[in-house]
């Protein structure tokens with residue numbers, strides 16, 4: 001169940017917007033004002049008149065609903081809560097289970113115009129409300145007249161793609177992946193709610209930093225952290241030991257200690273490099289990941305693998321280091337280059353074909369809307385993929401049991417294509433798209449799946465704008481050689497992932513030559 005909590009200072013429209021949203025989405029609405037009045041046996045105006053404004057915080061805290069039978073009674077429905085004051089009490093479960101929307105009053109609008117009572121002195125309420133509003137997932141605005149519609153439209157879009165949480169179950173190393181829209185301003189409070197505090201290094205690339213450094217550093221500062229931004233130049237060519245050394249220097253210069261936090265903000269390059277630094281510096285620092293590419297949100301940021309390139313090959317140096325939380329804000333995908341987004345779609349299609357026929361069908365039906373970056377669909381898509389990756393990782397955290405191997409579907413050929421083209425021609429997801437079609441054709445040749453399966457996969461990838469054919473001029477011998485030298489090949493044999501039907505796979509041991517023979 002998803003709760004939506006509207007927060008904000010008095011007269012910012014929480015009750016009005018809450019009622020409207022509840023009507024639109026057919027959800028129950030709970031007004032904290034009413035709960036306070038019932039508990040006190042008096043109206044809010046009377047409480048203010050008799051006790052003054054300072055009473056608002058403890059009274060609201062006492063009235064705030066706790067997670068329990070009353071909140072869990074309608075698991076299929078969203079619930080809206082509005083009301084006055086936004087107490088610390090219950091903040092932890094709110095940040096875990098609720099999607100928060102902060103409403104602000106514009107300067108032009110006098111709050112007293114909306115109040116049914118005279119304004120009390122506002123010593124303590126203002127800072128408290130302000131800090132909570134800054135922690136909200138999405139700040140709306142209130143203006144007279146059409147203001148309600150503005151807030152409503154914004155909040156509605158946000159609520160439709162309300163926050164989803166996926167748990168990666170790894171015993172003491174378990175963590176949540178939080179997926180939603182407009183999450184960046186709430187990064188600081190979410191991390192603070194996990195008990196993290198003190199110095200925090202926001203590690204990102206210069207390009208991504210220019211876009212997202214400020215809101216994240218600001219939210220950390222507002223939540224009581226001492227943040228520093230550490231940036232390195234953009235690009236895969238910086239995911240190496242030379243830049244790792246530079247990163248160590250900067251993190252130490254920033255005064256990071258054993259309990260300081262590393263917040264990696266970026267695609268797989270950033271999360272791999274920052275993740276490896278966090279895994280090794282001072283024998284391991286807590287880390288949070290804010291993936292900014294689709295590949296990062298559905299793959300690279302989940303599972304704790306960090307990888308550094310060596311002159312002899314990609315990701316040859318690495319460590320497992322699980323983050324404390326992953327915060328995937330789908331809004332950042334709007335600035336992602338189109339080609340990168342489409343390459344990420346390849347990984348989402350992979351989850352469909354290896355584990356989830358319904359997800360595959362959903363992509364077939366709604367692909368054009370996903371390509372238009374519809375927020376609610378993106379939240380759902382990223383969450384679905386994260387659930388699959390979380391399950392696979394939860395069963396085989398360190399790639400020991402072989403369960404994680406299923407994620408390699410399409411990667412045997414994909415890696416070979418990347419290597420043969422010197423990692424310049426294809427983005428990873430593009431090479432994997434060709435590799436998935438090749439894997440499906442090999443599966444068909446082995447009698448494991450029918451032509452219908454191969455055809456559906458090819459059609460969906462093509463519609464997404466992904467390549468599906470091995471480029472002409474690449475000889476079977478060269479392909480076989482490249483697959484043979486892949487680090488996942490053992491004694492010349494490759495554990496090849498076949499598709500049986502959409503959503504179901506199997507393994508077969510093949511030599512690289514046998515794979516190309518079946519293409």
Ligand SMILES: NC(=O)c1ccc[n+]([C@@H]2O[C@H](COP(=O)([O-])OP(=O)(O)OC[C@H]3O[C@@H](n4cnc5c(N)ncnc54)[C@H](O)[C@@H]3O)[C@@H](O)[C@H]2O)c1
Pocket residue numbers: 205207208211234235236239266267268269270272292293294295296299300301302303304305306307314315332333334335336337340428
């Ligand atoms: N550790 C793992 O489990 C894992 C899994 C998959 C991939 N990876 C690694 O991830 C890397 C690829 O990551 P990627 O596909 O996320 O690409 P990336 O990190 O290389 O980013 C791609 C490009 O997009 C830019 N960018 C990123 N987010 C942006 C945004 N929101 N707006 C504008 N520009 C943005 C980047 O600056 C970069 O130029 C590879 O090094 C790969 O080895 C690791």
